[in-house]
Amino acid sequence: MDKKLISKYRTDKLTPSELRKAREEVNAMSDDDLSALIEEDWNTATSLSSDDDCEMKERVYRRIIPGRSNDFTMWMIRIGKIAASLLIPVLIISTLYFYDKFQNARDLSIAYNTKKGESAVLTLPDGTIIDMAGGSAVKYNPVDFENKSFTICFNGNAYFDIAKKNGQTFTIDAGLLEVIVTGTSFDLSSDSITKAGAIYLVDGSVTLHNKGNDENVLLSPNEKALWDVSGNITVSEFDDNDNPTYRQTGSLTYRKAPLRQVIEQLKRCYDCEIEYDHALDTLTFTGKLPADNPQAAVDVLNKSFDSTFTVQ
Amino acid sequence: MYFCAGILLFILNLIENTETELIRRLKKGDVDAFTQIYNLYFKRLYHYSLEFTKSVNQAEDIVQDVFAKLWANRGSLSAEKQLQSLLFVMTKNHLISAYRKNINSPIYEDYIDYCNIVYHYDHSRIEYEEFIGQVHKVISDLPKSQQSVVIMSKIKQMSNREIAEALGINEQSVKNYLTQALKVVRDKLKHLLLILALLIFS
Numbered sequence: 001m002d003k004k005l006i007s008k009y010r011t012d013k014l015t016p017s018e019l020r021k022a023r024e025e026v027n028a029m030s031d032d033d034l035s036a037l038i039e040e041d042w043n044t045a046t047s048l049s050s051d052d053d054c055e056m057k058e059r060v061y062r063r064i065i066p067g068r069s070n071d072f073t074m075w076m077i078r079i080g081k082i083a084a085s086l087l088i089p090v091l092i093i094s095t096l097y098f099y100d101k102f103q104n105a106r107d108l109s110i111a112y113n114t115k116k117g118e119s120a121v122l123t124l125p126d127g128t129i130i131d132m133a134g135g136s137a138v139k140y141n142p143v144d145f146e147n148k149s150f151t152i153c154f155n156g157n158a159y160f161d162i163a164k165k166n167g168q169t170f171t172i173d174a175g176l177l178e179v180i181v182t183g184t185s186f187d188l189s190s191d192s193i194t195k196a197g198a199i200y201l202v203d204g205s206v207t208l209h210n211k212g213n214d215e216n217v218l219l220s221p222n223e224k225a226l227w228d229v230s231g232n233i234t235v236s237e238f239d240d241n242d243n244p245t246y247r248q249t250g251s252l253t254y255r256k257a258p259l260r261q262v263i264e265q266l267k268r269c270y271d272c273e274i275e276y277d278h279a280l281d282t283l284t285f286t287g288k289l290p291a292d293n294p295q296a297a298v299d300v301l302n303k304s305f306d307s308t309f310t311v312q
Numbered sequence: 313m314y315f316c317a318g319i320l321l322f323i324l325n326l327i328e329n330t331e332t333e334l335i336r337r338l339k340k341g342d343v344d345a346f347t348q349i350y351n352l353y354f355k356r357l358y359h360y361s362l363e364f365t366k367s368v369n370q371a372e373d374i375v376q377d378v379f380a381k382l383w384a385n386r387g388s389l390s391a392e393k394q395l396q397s398l399l400f401v402m403t404k405n406h407l408i409s410a411y412r413k414n415i416n417s418p419i420y421e422d423y424i425d426y427c428n429i430v431y432h433y434d435h436s437r438i439e440y441e442e443f444i445g446q447v448h449k450v451i452s453d454l455p456k457s458q459q460s461v462v463i464m465s466k467i468k469q470m471s472n473r474e475i476a477e478a479l480g481i482n483e484q485s486v487k488n489y490l491t492q493a494l495k496v497v498r499d500k501l502k503h504l505l506l507i508l509a510l511l512i513f514s
Contacts, residue, residue, distance in 0.1 A: 006411075009364075009411065009414075009415065010360075010363035010364060011363065012366075012423070012424070012427055012440060013427075014424050015424070015428055016421070016424055016425055016428060019415065019420075019421060019424045022415055023415045023416060026411065026412060026415055027412075027416070031405075031408055034408050034411070035404045035408060038404060038407055038408065038411070039397070039400050039404065042360060042396075042400050042403075043396065043397075043400075045356075045360060053358070056358075056372055057354050057355075057358075060354075060372060060375055060376045060379065061347075061350060061354075061379075063376055063380070064350075064376065064379050064380045064383055065343060065346065065347075065383065
């Protein structure tokens with residue numbers, strides 16, 4: 001039998017006479033002979049229709065191998081499901097973590113900074129007035145003012161006029177030391193770089209608290225306290241000649257202050273560079289320098305040390 | 313470096329997917345190997361079966377049966393044979409019986425007649441399955457007595473004597489019924505299908 005008849009049968013292209021011929025031959029043929037013919041056709045068949053029934057392909061596959069899918073998209077969906085179920089706890093945990101983190105980081109603090117050479121008067125929510133010299137910084141959290149005690153951070157040089165309190169403690173964190181005040185006026189200078197500082201108490205009372213050794217020093221009016229880098233506090237009275245370094249008057253007054261410290265303070269106040277003979281660093285300076293004119297201040301130094309100080 | 317690794321992977325992939333390797337893996341019960349074979353041969357097997365049975369449902373049943381057998385008998389497969397002939401061995405009985413059945417069916421003969429008529433007009437024609445549907449529709453319009461005779465004769469392929477025994481009438485009546493009924497059916501069918509073919513291509 002012609003194997004072409006088989007391929008014609010497959011594609012329904014037999015003529016009626018070919019059909020009758022094929023019928024006769026097939027009916028006379030054994031299964032084995034027929035099988036050989038069909039196999040020949042099977043091996044050469046090329047004109048197979050091109051449309052692919054994906055849904056049926058997937059359906060049959062799943063009947064043979066249950067619980068599995070050969071379809072790529074089904075695999076993607078499955079992988080996606082696994083990824084999603086892994087992601088959900090990760091997202092929940094990270095949400096909680098970051099929420100907690102941001103709660104901690106939520107800083108309502110207000111910070112004021114004066115640049116070198118400028119000065120500013122700041123009034124805190126409780127009425128405290130801070131007269132800040134150049135290069136100073138104050139940081140506080142307004143919410144704290146409702147508490148029994150509160151702390152502001154301070155660095156630089158300023159005159160504090162603390163408002164009167166009823167049982168409220170006001171603490172200034174000045175690096176190494178804390179200044180605990182109840183209602184008072186004083187001049188505070190604290191340097192975050194040299195760690196040293198000075199306080200000149202005008203009125204009221206303050207307690208200096210050394211954070212390093214928990215030592216407390218009580219200051220009375222007209223007393224000054226100086227501290228060095230190791231936190232040692234020296235308390236002494238100050239007279240009219242021994243004025244604080246910065247006051248509302250706008251002049252800088254020094255008594256036996258190391259020249260280097262004086263120059264640093266001038267540089268910060270005026271935002272300028274001062275050139276001088278560094279051999280003089282070990283000397284001390286006593287006197288008053290104007291806080292509004294750098295040239296005038298330098299002239300005073302020139303005369304005092306008989307050397308040349310130049311403002312850049 | 314990456315290029316070399318890529319080439320190596322490509323070669324490994326090729327080796328992995330040669331038919332002998334696929335059969336070897338299938339024999340070990342590797343589902344992925346089965347899936348690859350399934351994806352490679354599904355389309356060919358399905359369409360070939362469809363062309364032999366001329367029935368979507370039968371073709372689906374054959375494909376399912378063949379691949380299920382392949383998976384169930386994976387342990388006893390011969391690794392020397394080609395996948396194509398392995399699959400044919402499992403399919404051939406289905407194909408032979410479908411071939412024998414259709415080529416002897418009077419409705420298929422009618423369908424071939426129809427195809428040849430349509431071919432003169434146009435290359436468009438309906439599929440055999442649809443043709444059978446139309447035939448059934450025309451038969452259902454016949455009077456009840458003719459209907460059962462036609463169904464027994466043409467679809468169940470019973471002999472006139474068998475029909476006569478089943479219905480309790482004599483053979484001559486069966487012949488008469490058939491002649492009348494088939495004339496109606498043929499006329500209606502020709503009319504219907506030609507209109508259909510013309511409609512499709514108009």
